[in-house]
Amino acid sequence: MLAFTLRRAVQAIGVMFAVGIIAFSMFRFAGDPVNQIVSIDTSAAERLADDRALGLDDPVPVQFMRYFADAAQFKFGVSYQFRQPVSTLLSERMPATLELAICATVFAMVFGILMGVYSALKRDTVLAKLFQAVSLIGISLPTFLIGILLIYLFAVTLGWLPSFGRGEVVKLGWWTTGLLTVSGLKALIMPSITLGLFQMTLIMRLVRAEMLEVLRTDYIRFARARGLTTRAIHFGHALKNTLIPVITVAGLQFGSVIAFSIITETVFQWPGMGLLFVQAVQNVDIPIMAAYLLMVSLIFVTINLVVDILYTVVDPRLRSTVGRAA
Amino acid sequence: MTEPILSVRDLHVEFASRRGTLRAIDGVSFDIAKGEVLGVVGESGAGKSVTGLAVIGLIDPPGRIAGGEIRLAGLRIDNLPPEEMRRIRGKRIGMIFQDPLTSLNPLYRVGDQIVETIRTHLNLSETAARRRAIDLLAEVGIPAPEKRIDGYPHEFSGGMRQRVVIALAICAEPELIIADEPTTALDVSVQAQIISLIKRLGRDHGTAVMLVTHDMGVIAETSDRVAVMYAGRVAEIGPVQDVVRTPLHPYAKGLMGAIPTLAGEDKRLVQIPGSMPRLSAIPPGCSFNPRCAFAFDRCRAERPEPQPRGAQSVACHLYDDVPAESAA
Numbered sequence: 297m298l299a300f301t302l303r304r305a306v307q308a309i310g311v312m313f314a315v316g317i318i319a320f321s322m323f324r325f326a327g328d329p330v331n332q333i334v335s336i337d338t339s340a341a342e343r344l345a346d347d348r349a350l351g352l353d354d355p356v357p358v359q360f361m362r363y364f365a366d367a368a369q370f371k372f373g374v375s376y377q378f379r380q381p382v383s384t385l386l387s388e389r390m391p392a393t394l395e396l397a398i399c400a401t402v403f404a405m406v407f408g409i410l411m412g413v414y415s416a417l418k419r420d421t422v423l424a425k426l427f428q429a430v431s432l433i434g435i436s437l438p439t440f441l442i443g444i445l446l447i448y449l450f451a452v453t454l455g456w457l458p459s460f461g462r463g464e465v466v467k468l469g470w471w472t473t474g475l476l477t478v479s480g481l482k483a484l485i486m487p488s489i490t491l492g493l494f495q496m497t498l499i500m501r502l503v504r505a506e507m508l509e510v511l512r513t514d515y516i517r518f519a520r521a522r523g524l525t526t527r528a529i530h531f532g533h534a535l536k537n538t539l540i541p542v543i544t545v546a547g548l549q550f551g552s553v554i555a556f557s558i559i560t561e562t563v564f565q566w567p568g569m570g571l572l573f574v575q576a577v578q579n580v581d582i583p584i585m586a587a588y589l590l591m592v593s594l595i596f597v598t599i600n601l602v603v604d605i606l607y608t609v610v611d612p613r614l615r616s617t618v619g620r621a622a
Numbered sequence: 623m624t625e626p627i628l629s630v631r632d633l634h635v636e637f638a639s640r641r642g643t644l645r646a647i648d649g650v651s652f653d654i655a656k657g658e659v660l661g662v663v664g665e666s667g668a669g670k671s672v673t674g675l676a677v678i679g680l681i682d683p684p685g686r687i688a689g690g691e692i693r694l695a696g697l698r699i700d701n702l703p704p705e706e707m708r709r710i711r712g713k714r715i716g717m718i719f720q721d722p723l724t725s726l727n728p729l730y731r732v733g734d735q736i737v738e739t740i741r742t743h744l745n746l747s748e749t750a751a752r753r754r755a756i757d758l759l760a761e762v763g764i765p766a767p768e769k770r771i772d773g774y775p776h777e778f779s780g781g782m783r784q785r786v787v788i789a790l791a792i793c794a795e796p797e798l799i800i801a802d803e804p805t806t807a808l809d810v811s812v813q814a815q816i817i818s819l820i821k822r823l824g825r826d827h828g829t830a831v832m833l834v835t836h837d838m839g840v841i842a843e844t845s846d847r848v849a850v851m852y853a854g855r856v857a858e859i860g861p862v863q864d865v866v867r868t869p870l871h872p873y874a875k876g877l878m879g880a881i882p883t884l885a886g887e888d889k890r891l892v893q894i895p896g897s898m899p900r901l902s903a904i905p906p907g908c909s910f911n912p913r914c915a916f917a918f919d920r921c922r923a924e925r926p927e928p929q930p931r932g933a934q935s936v937a938c939h940l941y942d943d944v945p946a947e948s949a950a
Binding site: 513514515517518519520521522523524525526528532533536537610611612613 | 678680708709710711712713716717719721724725726727728729730731738739742743774776787790791
């Protein structure tokens with residue numbers, strides 16, 4: 297088990313190294329960074345001094361190793377646009393994005409699993425068919441449209457929920473949270489639904505399909521022949537067997553939720569990393585873009601690792617094969 | 623004679639399909655007494671398994687019990703509400719399925735599955751149920767049960783898993799066990815062990831067993847009585863030695879003729895020509911008549927009803943005019 301985890305961790309570092317090369321090369325392809333810093337009337341001597349101060353006169357591999365070493369310590373340089381360290385900017389924005397992503401994922405998991413189980417068990421009811429129809433909408437409508445529709449309905453027409461921003465936030469150390477104030481919670485509802493709807497429908501359809509599959513298996517029939525209660529069979533025996541694919545999808549989707557919260561954050565003017573990234577793109581703020589790229593890949597790699605480990609927790613059969621392979 | 627544990631009278635099971643209603647079981651009647659092993663034998667699709675599922679109340683839509691009655695120790699159980707039937711399943715009727723590899727939930731320890739079943743039916747504490755589970759595993763012949771109880775199904779071999787399945791089926795001391803081809807998926811050497819285990823458990827606990835199989839050897843070894851099924855009907859039923867030695871129904875004769883014997887000379891095994899009719903195309907009259915060498919006009923027109931011949935009972939027109947005494 298430990299060997300398995302270590303091997304996966306080494307692979308993860310390899311992936312991060314490759315992403316680092318891409319992030320680093322962004323600086324070089326996007327032109328001379330000194331041009332972004334200096335003004336028009338800077339002398340050539342001063343430019344050279346800047347070059348030297350920034351280490352840009354070193355050979356490229358040296359520059360890359362330095363960049364990678366810094367990045368490993370979460371030092372991503374200084375934003376061209378804000379003149380602040382990128383790490384400070386990201387850590388200020390991160391709580392907003394993570395809170396939104398977690399709320400969206402929890403929303404997607406809870407409703408996705410409930411609706412999936414219901415529509416598998418009561419396949420022919422009106423409600424189950426309604427869920428199927430809703431899931432089709434959720435899967436086919438683009439995120440920004442759902443966000444705008446929600447804003448139109450609940451913020452503009454009904455005036456129940458705020459249309460943008462995070463509401464009041466409370467500071468807990470370096471973390472800021474909107475979960476402790478009423479306005480913060482209200483502000484969280486629509487962005488979470490917008491961001492989580494696609495995941496929810498995906499999970500719902502997955503749970504439904506898996507559940508129908510599992511309910512046909514011999515061990516479910518045998519469980520019924522043993523006279524176990526319907527509840528124990530459905531939620532103890534059947535649901536647990538559907539969880540492997542659900543964990544995979546939910547885990548991988550959590551990465552996309554964070555990475556692609558850009559659209560939702562833009563629609564709702566949510567002060568998170570996605571919004572920061574969009575502004576960075578508009579201003580060619582390469583340090584922020586490169587750091588964002590690294591952050592997102594780090595999140596993906598971490599989630600993949602966690603998902604792999606979670607499999608073995610759910611399925612004992614994997615535990616022994618993993619043990620044997622290691 | 624005391625009341626039988628299981629009494630099935632004129633059972634009909636139908637499956638609704640796109641091409642109309644299919645009759646899988648068409649007027650089946652039999653009894654099983656306390657401690658008795660009834661073998662049910664027949665080709666695939668003869669309705670053996672469906673009969674077992676009907677008794678334990680697991681016929682799922684589109685199938686349904688369309689007529690007749692099933693009594694468990696006098697209590698009528700074919701029309702019980704689902705919740706009451708659930709309480710009987712596992713408690714008073716245990717069931718063993720064909721494939722031990724897929725009968726156990728792969729994600730739970732075998733002990734947890736046994737404890738869960740025990741606690742569903744008996745009012746026992748977690749620790750008492752666990753002790754009982756260990757005893758059960760020991761009883762079905764699993765070595766080092768106190769260690770194996772914490773194993774997962776994939777850590778058991780096929781034969782050991784079938785033992786676990788049997789432990790699960792008997793964990794609440796049922797009066798009746800339905801074993802649906804319990805040895806088909808196992809090695810021949812393991813088959814013998816499982817068969818003698820089922821036999822011993824039936825004897826020790828006075829449990830009645832309905833043993834569904836297509837293996838005449840298994841039936842001859844295990845059963846007290848045997849029912850030969852064909853196309854959803856009982857062709858012949860009687861004490862196992864009578865039916866094996868002097869089968870009456872032409873189909874039963876054909877089945878016995880198809881058993882290879884060790885003493886057997888170089889004779890070819892007898893084959894029954896043709897195959898069993900599909901449920902959608904059961905011929906009128908006796909359903910066996912197209913394959914029967916003795917069929918006459920009446921067989922094609924009129925359905926034979928079961929009639930007693932000594933200890934046996936046979937549904938065949940050949941015995942209509944013969945007085946009961948001279949038959950066997």
